[in-house]
Structure formats: C-alpha cells, structure tokens
Amino acid sequence: MKMIIGGAYQGKIGCAVRLFGKSEENMVNGNVCDFEEVFTADCIKSYHKMIARLIAQGVDPVQFTKRLCETNKDVLVIMDEIGCGIVPLVKAERVRREAVGRCGCLIAAASDTVIRVICGIPDYIKGGPDEG
C-alpha cells in the first residue's frame, strides 16, 4: 500500500502521476464512486471525502478502512490532511474530522511509502523513493 497526503490542491495527483505512473482518469474518486470500487482500485483519490460519505450512509469508516487495508494491499490512496485547525462547533463535523484522522493513521501504518506533498514537492515521510 502507498499513500499521498497533503493540503488541498498541493499537487498530490500530479505526484501520483509523476512518481507512480498513475493516470488521473483511472483513479477511483472517493467523492463519487461506489463504496465497493475501492477494494479493487489501483488508485483512490479524495479518500477523505469518501469517509464523509461513509459516515452519512451509517457505515463505520474505521472498520471500512481496516477492510481496505486488508484486502487491497497494492492500492495508492490519496487524501487531504484536514486536522490542523480549530475544533468545529458542529458535532457531525468533529466526528468526520476525527474519523479522517483515525483512518489516515490506519492507511499510513499499512503503507510502505507515505508522501506528503506541499507546493507540488513530494516529501517522503515513510519509506523512500527506492523502497517498496
């Protein structure tokens, strides 16, 4: 498993294309895809959006993400970092934000490579360019 994280619009998808030869058209989009698609996907983008959709449908995102880590070990997951701000006043927003944090920790733990992108520049925070 591999993971690319970072703030919104930092160039995460570009890094997936450049570093891992992925094509954006073939990426499963967490914002709109069928939930089951992620288990066979080669690359998932906007997984943080998927977490919000899972919660809205009453699916436990942590259990779902565990299943993803166990069943799709070769997938590249792209998701935003969203937790570095003020705790939201609305409870549903707090729940969503915390779920993204927990799921991100699970994916990072299961990944051999984690890249954090800022200003389009990839920073290998787990593993390296020559590993995995």
Place this chain on the structure above:
Amino acid sequence: MITLVTGGTKCGKSSYAEKILDSFTGQKYYIATMNPVGDDAEAIIARHVQMRCGKNYVTVERFRDIGETDIPKGSGVLLECVGNLCANEMFVGMEILHPADKIVTGIKQLSEKTAELVIVTNEVGSDGNDYTPDTMAYIRQMAFINRRIAEFADNVVECVYGIPLLRKGKLI
C-alpha cells in the same frame, strides 16, 4: 529532557507521547487539562484512560495555573494538552484573557520538577478559515505558546497520520 509533540486531530500524538515515557522508570504523572464537560470530553477522556491503562500513571487534573502543579522532583510527566489549557486560561466567564506568557512560564516551572516532560499540543492554525476575533486570538496565543515551548524543548516532533516527523532534537 523536554519533548513537545504537536499535530492535528487524531494524528497519533498521545501514542507517541506515551511511548517516550514507556521507558521511564520513576513515578509518572498524567496532567489532564481537559475540563470533563460534555459528551465529547467524556468520550475522549475514556479513550485516553484506556490507552494509559496498566502503564502506572497517576492522573492529576489541572485546568489552569500549570506552574503550580504539585508533583515531586524527578517525575516523569505527560501534559495533555496545551490546547485545552490555553482555552481554560483564556475564556474565563465573559472575559477574554491573553494567557500565553503565563502558560509558557508555568510549563517552564513545571519542567524544573520533571526528569522527563512530554508536552502534547495542537496545530490549530492551518485550516485557512476566518473565525471571530476571539477565536483568531486563540489561534495566535497557541502559535505563540508552541513557538516559545519549541525554543526550550530538547525535542520537537510533529505527528502526521501516525508518523512522527522530527522538527528538533531526536526521535525515539
């Protein structure tokens, strides 16, 4: 040794902080700054209590005046977290105070009594939202406190989705 652990929500800060103190053989204290009011607080506290279960911490609740915490010299301390401490010191009744200097001084005083001090704080300034002046003041106070603690801390670590990133000193 003083270690500052920072990061966003649910990024593995507490786990990393506890890992530092796992090898500490003296008496360990967990200084809890969260005022246990509301469902969220109870859930968070229950989760953290479970995480520390069996690790021999004495829990001390300290919502304000961190420098006056009564612990023996040479203790191991996990202070969690600066975000709550700052909110507790800042929003008192209708008043809005600016407690950054008091908190930094208090943590320094605390560090004089500790052999191993691990301070958990929060990154609150990176969501790009505009908030009310009071909340913006809180973000500013937190940033000031974090910068000042980082100056005298031996180690500064940022946790990102469970991965500890070294910002100063050493990782464990």
